[in-house]
Amino acid sequence: MMNIEDLYRLLRTSHVQAQGMVDTISDPLLVLDASLCVQTANRAFFDTFKVDRYETIGQPLHHLGNGQWDIPELGRLLRDVIPRAVAIINYEVRHDFPGLGPRTMLVTARRLHHPDTASNTMLLSIVDATESRRQTAARDVLFREARHRMKNLLAVTQSLARNTTVEGRTAEEFRDDFLGRFVALAQAQDLAFDEQTATDLETLIRRLLAPYVAAPETVVTEGAAVELGPRTIMSFSLLLHELATNAAKYGALSVPDGRLHIRWQIEDEDGRLRLRWVESGGPAVSAPSTTGFGTHLIRSAMPYSLGGSVEQTFAPGGLETEIVIPLHGSPPAT
Amino acid sequence: MEKTVLIVEDEFLIAMDLQILLETSGWRVMGPAPTVRDALRLLEKERPAVALLDVNLGNELVTEVAEDLRQRSVPFAVASAYERPDLVGGDVLAGAPNVGKPTTATRLLPVLTRLAGLSS
Numbered sequence: 001m002m003n004i005e006d007l008y009r010l011l012r013t014s015h016v017q018a019q020g021m022v023d024t025i026s027d028p029l030l031v032l033d034a035s036l037c038v039q040t041a042n043r044a045f046f047d048t049f050k051v052d053r054y055e056t057i058g059q060p061l062h063h064l065g066n067g068q069w070d071i072p073e074l075g076r077l078l079r080d081v082i083p084r085a086v087a088i089i090n091y092e093v094r095h096d097f098p099g100l101g102p103r104t105m106l107v108t109a110r111r112l113h114h115p116d117t118a119s120n121t122m123l124l125s126i127v128d129a130t131e132s133r134r135q136t137a138a139r140d141v142l143f144r145e146a147r148h149r150m151k152n153l154l155a156v157t158q159s160l161a162r163n164t165t166v167e168g169r170t171a172e173e174f175r176d177d178f179l180g181r182f183v184a185l186a187q188a189q190d191l192a193f194d195e196q197t198a199t200d201l202e203t204l205i206r207r208l209l210a211p212y213v214a215a216p217e218t219v220v221t222e223g224a225a226v227e228l229g230p231r232t233i234m235s236f237s238l239l240l241h242e243l244a245t246n247a248a249k250y251g252a253l254s255v256p257d258g259r260l261h262i263r264w265q266i267e268d269e270d271g272r273l274r275l276r277w278v279e280s281g282g283p284a285v286s287a288p289s290t291t292g293f294g295t296h297l298i299r300s301a302m303p304y305s306l307g308g309s310v311e312q313t314f315a316p317g318g319l320e321t322e323i324v325i326p327l328h329g330s331p332p333a334t
Numbered sequence: 335m336e337k338t339v340l341i342v343e344d345e346f347l348i349a350m351d352l353q354i355l356l357e358t359s360g361w362r363v364m365g366p367a368p369t370v371r372d373a374l375r376l377l378e379k380e381r382p383a384v385a386l387l388d389v390n391l392g393n394e395l396v397t398e399v400a401e402d403l404r405q406r407s408v409p410f411a412v413a414s415a416y417e418r419p420d421l422v423g424g425d426v427l428a429g430a431p432n433v434g435k436p437t438t439a440t441r442l443l444p445v446l447t448r449l450a451g452l453s454s
Contacts, residue, residue, distance in 0.1 A: 144416065148390065148415040151436065152348070152415055154435075155345070155351070155415075155437075156347045158351065159347040159348055159350065159351035160347060163347075231392060235346070296350075300350075301346040301347070304346040304366075304368055305344060305345065305368060305392075
């Protein structure tokens with residue numbers, strides 16, 4: 001049989017260990033009595049709310065801090081916890097806490113379990129959910145925007161499919177025409193929404209022209225480095241694709257001696273980009289008698305979405321296209 | 335009331351597609367307008383029977399146009415990729431029918447006809 005000394009030592013050790021366990025927990029804990037006064041609090045409570053024992057122990061819950069727990073609905077719920085052994089789980093308290101700032105706290109309360117009798121105290125835990133709520137909200141926005149971008153692309157693809165010319169050509173010609181535009185768009189998407197690298201104008205031009213250019217001397221580019229935003233990349237890709245396919249079918253890129261000279265400069269006062277696409281050495285060209293979807297894309301797409309202008313001159317030497325776009329997100333004026 | 339619809343949409347290919355679809359079905363199109371400013375300017379000159387609004391116009395939202403339309407008692411539908419356009423564009427958009435994006439003639443035409451108070 002254990003003597004009294006050993007019994008006291010065992011109780012003290014267990015008590016110290018239990019206290020140690022409670023103080024290791026990083027979430028604030030309170031033990032409240034039936035009148036909702038604080039009997040004990042753990043270290044995390046004092047550390048989190050930057051209060052001491054004298055401000056806390058023996059105080060009614062609703063007196064703590066600057067009245068952050070003085071919520072009638074919470075009080076009603078808490079008063080049921082001991083007599084009816086009802087649990088409150090993750091009751092949300094949004095408040096500007098003294099010393100902490102605006103926070104979302106989740107309160108959980110249960111009658112403290114006692115092995116032999118019905119207990120007359122409750123354990124209340126407080127979890128700071130502010131950061132996880134913020135991350136969830138941010139993720140929801142990202143998801144919504146990704147879905148939005150996807151549906152926009154589907155609508156754009158539908159438009160390309162519906163409006164690419166069908167009359168007077170074979171299904172195969174339609175398909176290739178549609179796919180050419182579709183691929184230009186898909187590649188533009190890749191570049192436009194690449195988180196790691198911004199897209200430079202020269203890189204975009206070279207990439208779009210690559211399928212149509214046999215020899216390196218065919219295309220000469222001249223201009224300063226210009227970084228393009230996502231909207232500009234999309235509009236520019238569509239436009240350059242049309243110019244390139246036309247040049248390959250009827251213009252400078254349709255013959256081995258043809259040359260394409262692309263020059264651009266920034267006009268600083270207005271944050272405008274002026275680009276000139278000049279073809280030479282190709283077959284004689286003249287203005288088309290009918291304007292189809294392609295011409296409409298060239299003349300109207302970019303001015304509509306970004307503002308600016310596209311002018312085409314069917315010079316004796318070859319087609320010249322002058323493109324002006326605002327660079328700094330100012331809304332277009334029609 | 336004449337079958338006139340104001341289209342507000344910033345993406346050229348989508349705006350053009352909607353315009354062709356509606357004009358082929360006998361509607362007269364105001365715009366399309368890519369920005370809030372262009373849309374408001376058009377509304378000062380003429381009152382459409384109904385409007386079709388994209389919610390996200392690139393670097394701005396269509397909210398101001400919707401408010402202007404409400405003040406002029408012009409009914410509108412949204413053509414939005416968002417499930418809940420009002421969560422993005424504001425309460426003024428709540429209750430407006432969403433024809434979706436992409437949309438089809440079968441979905442779009444009956445909605446606009448009904449909003450404009452025209453017999454189908």
